[in-house]
Amino acid sequence: MQRLRPFVRLVTSLVPVVLAVALIGCAKKAVETPPEQTPAPPQQTTPPPAPVQTTPTPTPPSPPAFSAADLQPVFFDLDSSTLRDDARAALDADAKLLRENGSVHIVIEGHCDERGTVEYNQALGERRAQAAKDYLVQAGIPESRMQTISYGKERPFDVGHDEAAWAKNRRAHFALQ
């Protein structure tokens, strides 16, 4: 440090000069800056936060933002991760939407009804999410746009304890990443 001092002093003494030269054409006030003024502290190099925009930007009428709710969930039979015909139809529609919205990245959640054990349902939910993902990959959606997550029986659609509730809970459904 001791040996660097003269160099640092030289640089700091030059900075106002450089600044003055740089600013000379911009503003007269800047030129009048007294030379003994200390060089700008480093934090001044970061631009100040942009002023908060108070007037709303006039957005052109755009198509409504893509929502995960536009993607149809897929339902499964008890203890099964096999895609039924209705599931394939739903996934075909989902694939079309995903092709049209090429920037959308999704999470495929696998879920189960409450009738399996916690641990088995975590595995089954994973298989359901994976089955949906595999189908979408076959339909041309890049794998890089999709993640899977299994919630087992921890996040039911319907907290009821009958077949109507269970049928809704055996599902793969979609969220945005």
Added chain:
Amino acid sequence: MSFRAIGLVMFGVLTLAVPARRPASADDVRVDISSGQGRRIRIHCEAMTSSSHGRGGPSSVDADEVLASDLDHSAVFTVSRSWVANEQPFDVQAFVGGKWNVSGSQVQLTGQVLDFPARRPILVRDYRGPANQWRALVHRFADDVVQQFTGELGVSETRIAFVARQGRDKELYVMDVDGAGITQLTHDHSIALSPAFSPEGSLLLFTTYRGGTGPQIDVVSSQGGKEYLVSGRKGNNTSASYAPDGRDIACTLSIDGNPEIYLLDARGGSPRRLTNNRAIDTSPAWSPTGREIAFTSDRSGSPQVYVMDRDGGNVRRLSYDVSYTDSPAWSPRGDRIAFVSRTGSGFDIYVCRADGSGARLVVGGASNENPRWSPDGRHLVFASNREGAYALYVTDLDDRPPRRLETGGKEAMSPAWSPRPAGTRAMTNSTP
């Protein structure tokens, strides 16, 4: 008490800090009881006396009831109480009682067991510790009484880990087996599941969604503290448990695209795949020797429990007597396996021999899930909705109905039973 009688009594002093090993004595009374199946021994609890020279000791009424409950819940004794009017000593084998001596912040319990009807001492032992830990002293005495009559310590000093529902979330908790000292271990506002104690009880492995990208395996001190990630690989990281030697972790991962059972080292590294099947393989449960692992697979079309060697070889189906089975748990002596079998809308709990034979229903009605053995193999803890909301219950595997564990009024599931506390004493004369 004659001098001869005193001479026969072995005095042992146990403190909280100093481990003590008690030599076997020729005077120990032994009654052969096969775990959980034998007739209970009738024992009469007498109110303990106390001489107080300090503050913070137990109310003797509380301590009496803790001792009586411990003994009653041991599955070894049927307890009558001297402080309950209509419970008189009749056909009992022994009296149990003692005295408290509170001195400053320290407390000493002198516990004693006397024979019936002569009131000769069978067991007299001193327990010392901080006054605010008097419950632990009572538990230790209760466990010694169990050992006196069966040859194996009781489990009053163990703990139960579980998860409790909080809105949409589940957090991890631990408490004494009698429901005291309930402690919340996680505050993640996420889903915690499937806790499992390390072999010496100091750590808990569990599944958590706190990372946000899927179920991961974490570890936390069973006394509380920071959670550490053990496995957060792509896909599922679930169902983790330590091998009996603590060196490996068995768990379910789906890194290869399908839920399979893996071994990890104790820090979660170097995965070794044990199952290789297009079906679901999950819920690994170690045999107490660590040489075999029971697990669930739906390779035959529906979930069934299988057993394999720890290298993944020699796979055989556990039982053909019961359909749709899951959640295996190997008994501490290795002779039995508990599991669940699906009914219409829930699960019954069965116990069979380790070779799959002799399956018998031990808990039915409503749904009964995640059975886990006590370290003495006399009890199973499980989660059940038999009274509405999910709660924890213990069955003593005999004709008594399951008893509910207090969990601070919280909806509770996914129990795990701790081993006996390490370091406070050595286990002696375990029954083979």
